[in-house]
Amino acid sequence: MTPDLMEEGARRAAAKSGAAKTGSTESGGREAGFSRVHTPGEVDVAHGRILYLEDVHVSFDGFKAINGLSLDIAPGELRCIIGPNGAGKTTMMDIITGKTRPNTGKVFFGSTIDLLRHNEPQIAQLGIGRKFQKPTVFEKLSVFENLELALKMDKRVKSSMLHKLDSAQSDKLAEMLHTIHLTDSVSRMAGNLSHGQKQWLEIGMLLMQDPKLLLLDEPVAGMTDEETARTAELFLTLKGKHSLMVVEHDMSFIETISEIVTVLCDGSVLAQGTLDQVQADERVIEVYLGR
Numbered sequence: 479m480t481p482d483l484m485e486e487g488a489r490r491a492a493a494k495s496g497a498a499k500t501g502s503t504e505s506g507g508r509e510a511g512f513s514r515v516h517t518p519g520e521v522d523v524a525h526g527r528i529l530y531l532e533d534v535h536v537s538f539d540g541f542k543a544i545n546g547l548s549l550d551i552a553p554g555e556l557r558c559i560i561g562p563n564g565a566g567k568t569t570m571m572d573i574i575t576g577k578t579r580p581n582t583g584k585v586f587f588g589s590t591i592d593l594l595r596h597n598e599p600q601i602a603q604l605g606i607g608r609k610f611q612k613p614t615v616f617e618k619l620s621v622f623e624n625l626e627l628a629l630k631m632d633k634r635v636k637s638s639m640l641h642k643l644d645s646a647q648s649d650k651l652a653e654m655l656h657t658i659h660l661t662d663s664v665s666r667m668a669g670n671l672s673h674g675q676k677q678w679l680e681i682g683m684l685l686m687q688d689p690k691l692l693l694l695d696e697p698v699a700g701m702t703d704e705e706t707a708r709t710a711e712l713f714l715t716l717k718g719k720h721s722l723m724v725v726e727h728d729m730s731f732i733e734t735i736s737e738i739v740t741v742l743c744d745g746s747v748l749a750q751g752t753l754d755q756v757q758a759d760e761r762v763i764e765v766y767l768g769r
């Protein structure tokens with residue numbers, strides 16, 4: 479199929495699906511990223527969603543940690559997730575990445591990949607990356623070696639650990655160093671980086687594997703104000719190229735990066751909208767923001 483035909487097909491699908499979805503989804507019928515064209519071998523996002531959760535339930539010994547959770551994310555979207563401690567944010571990420579299996583519900587990557595049929599390594603391979611709160615880099619290796627290793631660990635890239643990077647890979651690595659503000663630290667041992675730099679390095683390592691969806695758990699916790707501001711810049715440059723789900727408690731950071739904010743509470747979506755909208759929501763003020 480030619481690119482023209484594919485584009486035409488995507489436009490038709492957009493028109494058809496756009497008519498059907500009149501704000502009935504959790505995302506309020508957003509069209510963000512909808513014009514992106516689906517190409518063979520890619521996650522099918524023709525319906526405007528890269529991630530789709532419907533009525534998901536998880537109980538731990540009878541305690542309902544996730545309780546009827548439904549939400550969807552558009553391709554290229556940067557979604558912020560906030561909510562009080564114990565709201566189910568980590569458990570939601572565990573479900574998406576295959577670490578925790580829900581009791582019931584649907585979890586789809588694009589419109590065709592049922593994530594509940596895949597295990598953790600397969601889900602990573604499909605293009606869902608996850609960044610835990612604590613940075614995990616190879617402390618005794620240099621910044622360059624960490625990124626190089628991440629590239630070589632990408633099973634989609636045909637290269638062995640001993641293989642030298644080709645020019646495209648070298649360019650990619652140089653570009654990544656620039657993106658994560660570590661060009662000047664390329665030879666430094668990762669263990670000697672600041673906390674914020676370690677976080678950027680780990681994000682860079684994930685990005686080397688071209689994730690389609692990146693889940694980030696409290697990425698700016700423990701960062702200085704300057705590092706937080708740089709991280710916000712970084713995320714804004716990633717938006718559009720990747721889909722991002724960011725769990726954070728730092729409201730000024732959320733304010734800088736957010737488009738749509740989802741508030742989780744007691745295992746389901748309490749509110750969703752712009753930061754202004756959710757901040758004005760009485761229920762959100764009650765359970766999370768305080769009076």
Ligand SMILES: Nc1ncnc2c1ncn2[C@@H]1O[C@H](COP(=O)(O)OP(=O)(O)OP(=O)(O)O)[C@@H](O)[C@H]1O
Pocket residue numbers: 538539541543561562563564565566567568569570
């Ligand atoms: N493996 C488990 N066994 C029992 N209970 C669990 C388990 N994992 C999570 N929970 C409980 O489920 C609820 C949701 O936890 P979760 O860690 O997902 O919340 P959270 O929103 O990420 O909180 P925080 O902001 O504190 O990280 C909590 O009450 C937690 O104690």
